[in-house]
Amino acid sequence: MSTKHAAAARQFILNREQEQWHNETLWMVRQKRDNMAMRIAEWEELRELAGKIKMHTISRLDHYLELFSSEAERNGATVHWAKDANEHNEIVYSILKEHRVKKLVKSKSMLTEECLLNPYLIEQGIEVVESDLGERILQLMGENPSHIVMPAIHRKREEVGKLFEEKMDSEKGNSDPTYLTRIARKYLRNEFLTADAAMTGANFGVAQTGEVVVCTNEGNADMGTSLCRLHIVSMGMEKLVPDLKSLGVFTRLLARSATGQPSTTYTSHYRRPGEGCEMHIVIVDNGRSEIRGNSEHVQTLKCIRCGACMNTCPVYRRSGGYSYTYFIPGPIGINLGMLKCPGKYSDNVSACSLCYSCNNVCPAKINLAEQIYGWRQGLDSIGKADRMKKLMSKGMKFLFSHPALYRNALKMSPAINLLPRFLVYSKLNAWGYGREMPRFAGESFTSMWIKGKVKKTNRK
Amino acid sequence: MSLKNDIIDSVRRHAQAECDMPEISLEAVKYADPVSEFVEISRFVGGDAIILKDGENINTLIRTLYPEAVTVASNMPEISISTCNPDAADDPHNxxxxxxxxxxxxxxxxxxxxxxIPQNVKLKALYFIAENLVIILDRNRIVNNMHEAYEYIAGTGYGFGVFISGPSKTADIEQALVIGAHGAKSVTVILS
Structure with missing residues (x-):
């Protein structure tokens, strides 16, 4: 009956306090985003532009990929092409092997999560150190991100304190965030200083100049790339923007939408490798080129991974990232999961109240909610429609297309109000699960109309 | 391994109707006094910006701001309080x-x-590895918004460049803001 999302969400809300904290904290981030947006009169115009620039770039992606790669090579970077996750991982490993890298320090990259790079590299004997604080906490806990921008949002300070006691020898019982961050700074500083190579994702690739732009608040991407002689960039092909002029639209939108900051602390532009250093850019397809040909879902390629759709989503806020079966949760994750494998990730499409709030905050104006609605309409065709709800729909179709029967049923319906709860909220009524049913009115509108009980009033 | 052509062919096979590039000509935010706006927002993001007064000595000002700094690195000729030239190092680890x-x-x-900051020191690690960072900026070179900034940048050449807005920070533990994650714990912009 219930989807995997619903079942997992049920577990999540068992801890009422945690549920409330999660909901309120993400809503606070949403409000910070609103404050930032409202300070800029041209905000909506910016979103409109961002959406159009991305659609243009995607529609001419072959051209921009050619341009980006030739410019990047002219700048002295080496460009690699990966059609899927396996190829991506093999390319990264072959670069590391060639340079005899023992320790790799990484900054946050959802693409490497998508490719499951870390377990692959660890299996090959490479030491992989995540350097974003949230990612590092999760790596030490053996967990995956539950949010794409705030990866450890599901963990409490006490849990982090306990983890650091164990792994970083911090003071017992001290869970002050400033203290713990200082401990991590010291500990990770040593990792940066002893790493042989650095890896980053890419927030943007600028086609005209062949440069890669990486945005962080912590400065971890830059610590890694400026201490190591080898920098590997893992970039999804949809990350391209035409030129620096268009980039300006996106750097104004990204941090404001993501965390409600006017800018990330660091917006780094990597154009040429430093003297004696190497820069490798791995351009990854992994299903993206196929999405380009899918007119209903092509807009997902506009995503800049800001996470605003998660922060605003009432279902995400109250069910947590782990309730979703795809590694990217929330509205964008529902869609990306279905594009990856509808048979495997269809449990997530019910995690949406169709409130459309995601559409209204997305900085690239992706039609997230329409797409989710579309997936639901197609569930039956992939054999994933809920059997009970299908049966009920069939019943109602019959009822609504037989007026006499319908009128009779309507007359009888107030009797349901008098039925004992166990009958109304039985397993036969899927809509009675987890919610209160409305009470039926004592008399129907039709009957009141016929009896002249409905008075016309003149609108003023 | 896939070749560039395989990937680009796959992109072409999955065709998408061409969409025009929009004209980026919006009326972006402008401030009556960009300098004071810059100062205010620098503080909002956890940093600071200080306007150098007429006749004020920049070295004395920095010393007052950072009395405890022992190792001070700068390659700027007007900075007399520096204790080392970062460009003399060959290895960023140093x-x-x-x-x-x-x-x-x-x-x-x-x-x-x-x-x-387009890379203007030998090793870019300097911008991130120092415990504290002072950025000296000509107050006449403050633009209103990012569009204006990129308009300027597009006409320049750089191998590496970075926008820095305030000190390094994180909120990864319970969304509690902590200044000083991996990079500088404090950033002061001195407007000369």
Missing amino acids: LNGIDLAIVKGEIGVAENGCVW
């Missing part, structure tokens, strides 16, 4: 332990407190 780096910024952005 820059670890610097208390204060003093560097030059090119463009300030009033809307978000960003300062554009």
Whole structure:
């Protein structure tokens, strides 16, 4: 009956306090985003532009990929092409092997999560150190991100304190965030200083100049790339923007939408490798080129991974990232999961109240909610429609297309109000699960109309 | 391994109707006084911006701001308080332990407190590894917004460049803001 999302969400809300904290904290981030947006009169115009620039770039992606790669090579970077996750991982490993890298320090990259790079590299004997604080906490806990921008949002300070006691020898019982961050700074500083190579994702690739732009608040991407002689960039092909002029639209939108900051602390532009250093850019397809040909879902390629759709989503806020079966949760994750494998990730499409709030905050104006609605309409065709709800729909179709029967049923319906709860909220009524049913009115509108009980009033 | 052509062919096979590139000609935010806006927003993002007064000595000012800094690194000729020239180092690892780096910024952005620094030291690690960072910026080079900043940048050449807006920070533990994650724990922009 219930989807995997619903079942997992049920577990999540068992801890009422945690549920409330999660909901309120993400809503606070949403409000910070609103404050930032409202300070800029041209905000909506910016979103409109961002959406159009991305659609243009995607529609001419072959051209921009050619341009980006030739410019990047002219700048002295080496460009690699990966059609899927396996190829991506093999390319990264072959670069590391060639340079005899023992320790790799990484900054946050959802693409490497998508490719499951870390377990692959660890299996090959490479030491992989995540350097974003949230990612590092999760790596030490053996967990995956539950949010794409705030990866450890599901963990409490006490849990982090306990983890650091164990792994970083911090003071017992001290869970002050400033203290713990200082401990991590010291500990990770040593990792940066002893790493042989650095890896980053890419927030943007600028086609005209062949440069890669990486945005962080912590400065971890830059610590890694400026201490190591080898920098590997893992970039999804949809990350391209035409030129620096268009980039300006996106750097104004990204941090404001993501965390409600006017800018990330660091917006780094990597154009040429430093003297004696190497820069490798791995351009990854992994299903993206196929999405380009899918007119209903092509807009997902506009995503800049800001996470605003998660922060605003009432279902995400109250069910947590782990309730979703795809590694990217929330509205964008529902869609990306279905594009990856509808048979495997269809449990997530019910995690949406169709409130459309995601559409209204997305900085690239992706039609997230329409797409989710579309997936639901197609569930039956992939054999994933809920059997009970299908049966009920069939019943109602019959009822609504037989007026006499319908009128009779309507007359009888107030009797349901008098039925004992166990009958109304039985397993036969899927809509009675987890919610209160409305009470039926004592008399129907039709009957009141016929009896002249409905008075016309003149609108003023 | 896939070749570039395989991937680009796959992109072409999955065709998408061409969409026009929009004209980017919006009326972006402008401030009556970009300098004071820049100062205000620098503080909002956890940093600071100080206007150098007429006749005030910049070295004395920095000393007052960072009285405890022992290792001070700068390659700027007007900075007399520097204790080492970061450009003398060959290995970025040797820059670890610097208390204060003093560097030059090119463009300030009033809307978000960003300062554009195209790499102007030998090792870019200096911008990130120092415990504290002072950026010296000509107050006449503060633009209103990022569009104006990129308009300037597009006409320049750089191998590496970074916008810095305030000190390094994180909120990864319970969304509690902590200043000083991996990069500088404090950033002061001095507007000369």
